[in-house]
Amino acid sequence: MNAYYQKRPEIWAVGGGKGGTGKSFVTSNIATCLAAQGKRTVIIDADFGGANLHTLFGVSKSQKSLADFFAKKASLPELIVDTQIKNLYLIVGPIRYFEPESIKYAQKIKLFNHVKRLRADVIIMDLGSGTHFNIVDTFLLADKKIVVTLPQITALENMFSFLNNGFYRCLHRAFVDNKLGYVFKNAVEEKAGYEIGNLRQFIGLLRKKSDEAGEIIDDELARYMVNIIINQAKTTKDISLGNQVRSLCIKYLGFKANYLGYIEQDDTIPQTINRQQPYLQVYPKSRCATKIEKITTNLLDNKQMRVQ
Numbered sequence: 201m202n203a204y205y206q207k208r209p210e211i212w213a214v215g216g217g218k219g220g221t222g223k224s225f226v227t228s229n230i231a232t233c234l235a236a237q238g239k240r241t242v243i244i245d246a247d248f249g250g251a252n253l254h255t256l257f258g259v260s261k262s263q264k265s266l267a268d269f270f271a272k273k274a275s276l277p278e279l280i281v282d283t284q285i286k287n288l289y290l291i292v293g294p295i296r297y298f299e300p301e302s303i304k305y306a307q308k309i310k311l312f313n314h315v316k317r318l319r320a321d322v323i324i325m326d327l328g329s330g331t332h333f334n335i336v337d338t339f340l341l342a343d344k345k346i347v348v349t350l351p352q353i354t355a356l357e358n359m360f361s362f363l364n365n366g367f368y369r370c371l372h373r374a375f376v377d378n379k380l381g382y383v384f385k386n387a388v389e390e391k392a393g394y395e396i397g398n399l400r401q402f403i404g405l406l407r408k409k410s411d412e413a414g415e416i417i418d419d420e421l422a423r424y425m426v427n428i429i430i431n432q433a434k435t436t437k438d439i440s441l442g443n444q445v446r447s448l449c450i451k452y453l454g455f456k457a458n459y460l461g462y463i464e465q466d467d468t469i470p471q472t473i474n475r476q477q478p479y480l481q482v483y484p485k486s487r488c489a490t491k492i493e494k495i496t497t498n499l500l501d502n503k504q505m506r507v508q
């Protein structure tokens with residue numbers, strides 16, 4: 201598997217704002233599920249500050265990493281390594297000291313242009329934690345955007361910041377691309393004078409600027425679809441949080457979100473980490489494995505969890 205491919209793979213990205221919500225767990229297990237369905241799947245460990253997916257798969261850390269791609273020492277296909285799972289491959293993230301801020305937007309675009317040409321059906325990028333534009337930008341470039349949150353107020357807060365920054369960034373870029381960057385800038389300046397407390401209100405202000413502004417907003421709203429996973433759910437209240445998150449997205453951020461599904465808290469999950477095998481491979485019949493399979497199907501079919 202060392203050549204670029206003709207067919208464009210789908211690119212999925214997993215983010216979420218807060219650290220430790222289960223992004224790497226979800227990435228590795230959704231990927232395992234896709235590979236089991238015969239889909240050629242490549243995981244890219246894009247956690248530039250704390251890459252550890254190689255450990256989750258028992259892949260040696262002496263491998264070349266994404267840092268070599270950014271340093272122009274290796275092409276992307278050269279970085280692909282096998283995992284112990286058929287159809288599943290990995291591009292190791294920067295392991296040694298690496299300054300995430302050092303990657304410029306143009307380098308991320310370059311990375312995506314190369315990622316799009318990899319020989320795969322699905323590419324899944326694990327983004328790591330944080331709500332900084334540096335991480336959000338990578339999220340925005342993906343075809344399917346997945347956020348993993350815990351049913352805890354701090355994780356939810358960080359997730360909303362992440363989604364807020366994401367859509368704000370999306371709109372800004374779209375206005376600049378349409379040569380209406382000054383309209384966006386004026387709205388930002390104006391908003392201080394109004395009682396604009398959230399993104400939905402800001403979108404309302406921006407929309408009033410012109411018909412063209414409204415069209416740009418509508419295009420971006422149609423494109424910006426985020427998929428939410430509640431991880432480590434313990435109660436029915438935790439499970440129903442996904443629906444509340446959807447309502448809050450519309451109310452405060454002004455866009456719709458999909459509730460993909462939830463995964464229960466399961467104490468055997470941290471134990472599988474030390475076995476360096478994905479949970480789905482160790483416990484394929486468990487409750488959580490069934491949930492991960494359902495989430496993967498929802499992603500493939502562009503569906504969401506049935507609203508309770």
Ligand SMILES: Nc1ncnc2c1ncn2[C@@H]1O[C@H](COP(=O)(O)OP(=O)(O)OP(=O)(O)O)[C@@H](O)[C@H]1O
Pocket residue numbers: 218219220221222223224225226247250328329431432433463464465466467469470471473488
């Ligand atoms: N559903 C779950 N039940 C129990 N433990 C879980 C569950 N999901 C993840 N964990 C555990 O939570 C810890 C954090 O998971 P993980 O490393 O995937 O988070 P992360 O979001 O990738 O973290 P980081 O932001 O540091 O990259 C791990 O020890 C993992 O085993």
Ligand SMILES: [Mg+2]
Pocket residue numbers: 223224225247326328
């Ligand atoms: Mg992680």
